[in-house]
Amino acid sequence: MSNVVLQVENLHTSFFTRLGEVKAVDGVSFYVREGETFGIVGESGCGKSVTGLSIMRLLPEPGGEIIEGKIILEGKNILELSKKAMRAYRGKMISMILQDPMSSLNPVYTIGDQISEAVKLHQDLPDNMVEAEVVSALRLLRIPDPEIRTKEYPFQLSGGMRQRVVGSIAMSCRPRLLIADEPTTALDATIQAQYLALFDDIQAKTNVAIIFITHDFGVVSRICDRVGVMYAGKILEAAPTRDIFKAPKHPYTKALIDSVPRLEVKDERLYSIEGQPPSMFRLPPGCRFRPRCPVAMDICGEQEPPEVKLNEDHAVSCWRVK
Numbered sequence: 140m141s142n143v144v145l146q147v148e149n150l151h152t153s154f155f156t157r158l159g160e161v162k163a164v165d166g167v168s169f170y171v172r173e174g175e176t177f178g179i180v181g182e183s184g185c186g187k188s189v190t191g192l193s194i195m196r197l198l199p200e201p202g203g204e205i206i207e208g209k210i211i212l213e214g215k216n217i218l219e220l221s222k223k224a225m226r227a228y229r230g231k232m233i234s235m236i237l238q239d240p241m242s243s244l245n246p247v248y249t250i251g252d253q254i255s256e257a258v259k260l261h262q263d264l265p266d267n268m269v270e271a272e273v274v275s276a277l278r279l280l281r282i283p284d285p286e287i288r289t290k291e292y293p294f295q296l297s298g299g300m301r302q303r304v305v306g307s308i309a310m311s312c313r314p315r316l317l318i319a320d321e322p323t324t325a326l327d328a329t330i331q332a333q334y335l336a337l338f339d340d341i342q343a344k345t346n347v348a349i350i351f352i353t354h355d356f357g358v359v360s361r362i363c364d365r366v367g368v369m370y371a372g373k374i375l376e377a378a379p380t381r382d383i384f385k386a387p388k389h390p391y392t393k394a395l396i397d398s399v400p401r402l403e404v405k406d407e408r409l410y411s412i413e414g415q416p417p418s419m420f421r422l423p424p425g426c427r428f429r430p431r432c433p434v435a436m437d438i439c440g441e442q443e444p445p446e447v448k449l450n451e452d453h454a455v456s457c458w459r460v461k
């Protein structure tokens with residue numbers, strides 16, 4: 140496949156806790172091409188963030204461990220890199236935007252200081268060129284009056300503007316891969332729409348590959364080219380966004396899509412999925428979605444469904460799909 144930036148193959152990441160092993164990521168595979176946005180969508184606790192943190196190799200220690208699999212970035216399996224080599228790689232090749240911008244910004248430094256720190260760390264630039272690079276990083280995220288903003292502190296900015304600054308820092312190293320982990324969840328609807336629009340913009344200018352993590356299929360429809368639907372540590376269905384909206388195959392995908400509020404339908408009762416995702420300590424036998432599945436059959440409680448490829452880009456793991 141041409142211009143694939145990231146290929147994740149059969150990734151298994153576990154937490155070893157006093158209560159036992161939690162298989163937070165349980166055999167996940169997907170790829171992202173240059174200039175493409177791949178969405179990872181699913182309910183809270185299904186392993187989306189742990190997938191992102193595994194790719195960054197920034198799992199919480201002790202406890203979090205990559206057990207198996209490959210994470211191939213531009214042809215190189217980054218799981219084979221030393222910690223030191225990985226640090227350099229992380230700066231130059233991959234960066235991540237987290238949900239809460241305040242946790243990524245230092246309250247006692249100005250915006251300018253924080254971005255120039257990132258620029259100096261990751262790019263070999265003479266001192267007199269750093270400022271121009273900082274301003275251009277702010278411009279990339281469409282931050283108005285960048286020369287003024289550089290002198291301000293995080294608390295002087297609105298939530299939406301702070302998240303843009305975090306985006307500027309993430310993009311300032313000119314990464315090949317950007318992982319955005321629910322970056323708009325803490326923003327209100329209008330600001331969220333503006334922020335999502337920025338991703339198209341950034342991609343058009345930089346051709347960066349993006350993994351966009353969200354629990355919201357509405358967000359997926361706006362910005363993802365392809366999407367993987369994750370449940371209890373596994374991707375149950377993956378397809379181009381257009382196909383998955385037109386013809387979702389997995390009952391879980393259908394349920395998630397049905398739970399997106401539609402603007403044009405007034406007073407519609409929101410469909411929500413009954414029950415809770417299973418405890419990650421004890422998965423049910425067979426298909427992990429079976430206890431909540433409205434169309435489960437006997438075999439679903441006995442054996443895990445194999446992945447069926449409907450075509451080159453559409454895969455689904457469900458006994459109902461042949």
Ligand SMILES: Nc1ncnc2c1ncn2[C@@H]1O[C@H](COP(=O)(O)OP(=O)(O)O)[C@@H](O)[C@H]1O
Pocket residue numbers: 154156161163181182183184185186187188189190199202419
């Ligand atoms: N620090 C941790 N220690 C133990 N288990 C964890 C830790 N972080 C996450 N997990 C486990 O991994 C699962 C997936 O977590 P996460 O990737 O954060 O979910 P999501 O981002 O989809 O909401 C959780 O359900 C939890 O069981």
Ligand SMILES: [Mg+2]
Pocket residue numbers: 187188189320
């Ligand atoms: Mg998360």
